[in-house]
Amino acid sequence: MSLITWTKDQFATNVSKHDQEHQKIFQQVNALGDAVGSGDRSAVGRQLDTLITTVAQHFASEEANFARYNYPAAATHKAEHDKLVATCLDLQKKFHAGQAEVTGETAGFVVDWLTNHIPNIDKRYGPFLNERGVA
Ligand SMILES: [Fe+2]
Numbered sequence: 001m002s003l004i005t006w007t008k009d010q011f012a013t014n015v016s017k018h019d020q021e022h023q024k025i026f027q028q029v030n031a032l033g034d035a036v037g038s039g040d041r042s043a044v045g046r047q048l049d050t051l052i053t054t055v056a057q058h059f060a061s062e063e064a065n066f067a068r069y070n071y072p073a074a075a076t077h078k079a080e081h082d083k084l085v086a087t088c089l090d091l092q093k094k095f096h097a098g099q100a101e102v103t104g105e106t107a108g109f110v111v112d113w114l115t116n117h118i119p120n121i122d123k124r125y126g127p128f129l130n131e132r133g134v135a
C-alpha cells in the first residue's frame, strides 16, 4: 500500500538530484509501511535502518548545495533536518533495544513531516539554486 506518492505538482523542487532523492525516500517510506503491515519485526528493522540512512544522506546532499552556494536559509533549514534525524536516531536505538515499536502511526509521522517539509521548506531552494545553474 502506498502511504505517499511523489507528484511534480506537490513535491518538485526543480533540482533534479533532490527530486530523485525525495522519490527514493518515498519508496522506502512505502516499503516501511509494507513491512509494518507484514508484522515481520526484523523486516521492519531493516527497512527502518535503510530509510534513516537514505534520509541522512539526502539531508547531507541538500546541505552540501546550501554550503556550496551560500544559501541564506541554510541554518534554519538544517535545524529542521537535525530535529528529524534526532527523533529518528532515538527511535532506531529504542527499536533495536526492544523498547519501542514502529507502527503505522510512526510511518504516518514521517509522511506528515515530508508532506510539510518538502513543499514548504525544500521548494524554497529551487529558484535559488536554479538561478545558480543547478537544475
Ligand atoms: Fe529534502
Ligand SMILES: [Fe+2]
Pocket (backbone or CB within 6 Å): 062, 077, 081, 117, 121, 122
Ligand atoms: Fe530539506
